[in-house]
Every structure is written in C-alpha cells, then in structure tokens.
Amino acid sequence: MTNFDSKNLSTIHHDLHDHLPSEPALRAKALESLLVEKRLVDPEAMDAWIEMYKEEIGPKRGAKVVARAWKDPAFKARLLANGTSAIDEFGFAGHGTGHLDVVENTPDVHNLVVCTLCSCYPFSILGMSPAWYKSNEYRARAVRDPRGVLKEFGVDLEDTVEVRVWDSTSERRYLVLPQQPEGTESLDEDSLTRLVTRNSMIGTERDLWQSQSDR
Template sequence: MPHDHDHDHDHDGGSALSPTALRVKALESLLVEKGYVDPDALDVIVETYETKIGPRNGASVVAKAWTDPEYKAWLLKDATAAIASLGFTGRQGEHMVAVENTPDTHNLIVCTLCSCYPWSVLGLPPVWYKAPPYRSRAVIDPRSVLAEFGLDLPAETAIRVWDSTAEIRYLVLPMRPERTEGWSAEKLATLVTRDSMIGTALASDPGARS
C-alpha cells in the first residue's frame, strides 16, 4: 500500500525528524537548559503514556471483544466504528482495521516506511517500532523478530504481517488466554498489553497475575 509522506512521522533518512518533532526537541532542550523540566521526569512521563495510559484504550476494546460476540463481529467488520463507539477516536486512529490471532495464524503490525501507529488506542509508539531494524526485518523475517521479543511460535503457525499506512492503522486482537472463564471485561483488560496488540507478544498469562 502507498504511504502518504505529508503526515507528521519520523522517516528513515538517517536520524531526520519531522518539523514538528524538531520543534518539540528544541523546546524540550530549552526547558531542560533553564531548569524548568527534569529530563528524567520526562522519560517517566513518556514511558507511562507508552506502556500504561495509552494502551488501556486498546485493552478495553480487546476485552470487550473477548466478552461480547456481537461486538467482536462488529470490530472485525468495521473496527473504526466499533472502536469509536467506546469513545476512542482521534488523530492517527481515523481508519482502523482489526486482525484476529488464531491458533493457526499470528498477526504482526509494522510500518515499513515511517511510523504510522494508532495513537488513539495504543498511546505513544515505542522506540523500537519506529526503528529501521524492526521496520525492515519484521517483513523479511518476522519469525526471527518475534523470537527476539521472546515469542517463539510453533512452526505450523502462519505469521501474517500488516503494513500500516497513512490511510489505515491496524490493531491485533490477541487470543483470549485460557483459564479466564467468568472474568469481567475489566479484569480481562489487565491481561492485554501494548505489545500483544501490535503482535510482538501474546496476552499475559492469567497465572502470572494471580
């Protein structure tokens, strides 16, 4: 699929940043220099939005799909509308597609030319998602990339790689973990991680959360 390079994303061209990113960097440097901002505190804030606050939206979507068959069918048919019905809309999440993991097929999301990412459901993109090694190798050798993330899939499991574009963002619907019968959607959401919705991990083992 073609990419629209007029959107504000980091692009592979050495370490080139978009005009917006350059302005943010300049402002951050000025605030740090004047002592208004602690760079360590900024790192904590960014990490929080990357791994905690942001992905909670997507986790709510996944948990509802796990517990509501009608919602799941809607999500797989029209993810944009299904996700918007929960109040999760905004820039970088206008056109969503949900892809479902099964015992036979595992889905992996990448953006090969830049860093298109569904901010409205996953928060800020992790650094590795934007890095050239992931963007190139995820397509060429996805099984090895997943192994480096600690995810060793059976040889018979097919891996399907989805390339995000300026027009479409993807969300992986991970398989619901076993031993979660009777769990509420709120409790199930605690098992859904950002990486499981990108495809570099599975949903968390409920035994590890007990």
C-alpha cells in the same frame, strides 16, 4: 564535637545518587523549567496531558477494546468488520484510527504489525509508540524475517502457525486482537483489561499468561 563517619556518609551519598533521575529525565526537566520560566508552557496543562497519556490515551484504551471483544461476541464482530466504527463506541476514535483494521490472532494465525515507511501507529488507542517500533531494524526485519523478530521478543511459534505481517500506512493502520487466555472466561472486563499488553496489540507478544508472569 560532631562525629565524622566516612563509611556512613559514603552510604548516604550512594543512596542519594541511586535515586537521582536518569540523565534524559534531568534534561527533560531542565527544558520544562526553561519553557515554564519563559511562559511558553503552562505547567498544569502539561501535567494534565502527561496524566491523560499515562492513564487514558495509553494502551489502556486498546486493552479495554480487546476485553470488550473477548466478552461480547456482537461487539467483536463489529470490531473485525469496522475497527474505526467499533472503537468510536467508546469515544476512542482519534489520531491514527481514522482507517483502522483489526486482525485476530487464532491458534493457527499470528499477526504482526509494522510500518515500513515511517512509524504510522494508532496513537489514540495505544498511546505513544515504543522506540523499537520506529527503528530501521524492526521496520526492515519484520517483513523479511518475521519469525526471527518474534523469537527475539520471546514468541517462538510452531511451524504450523501462519504469520501475517500488516504494513501500516497513513491511510490504514492495524490493531491485533490477541487470543483470550484459557481459563479467563469468567473474568469481568476490568480484570481482562489488565491482562492485555501494548505489545500483544502490535503482535510482538502472544501468550498473555506468560507476559503476566514476566511482569
């Protein structure tokens, strides 16, 4: 006769549900299955696009640009002079980077990027924009109270640090060049790339050593 252990079955049931995808993920999967069934989407092509955005088109591209600027003063000068031309050296120019300005954080200046009209964003080097970047609250408060917004992101600036807010448009978009963390001068580009975060290139992070410890 089979033994019935209600406690054990309850544990198994709980574990199974803990590993289920979230409701939005389940809905997305159901939609994908329907599109594939109707032959409106090629599943292999979809997987390829997801992988590209995750591994190539996402913030890793921007991080590579930042790391090169930290290691190569000549490239940094070109990047600050003409962001679009400089990132094209990597082959990264694309949607949202046709007119790209790069603004540099310094000990005395912190830059913050916003789009007050909609959600203009350099997709080809930062990937998909975060939900908060598109929110009405961020778009309004980043201009009206940038220090307050930064504090909510964990960036508490001294009064002596100037905050510059850059408003992106369809004609002009911005990338923040964060400060290189102290003590990383001997690291190679690949190691430096891993220090750079998406938020640091928008301006809602400043201390990259701190962001590493928070991961």
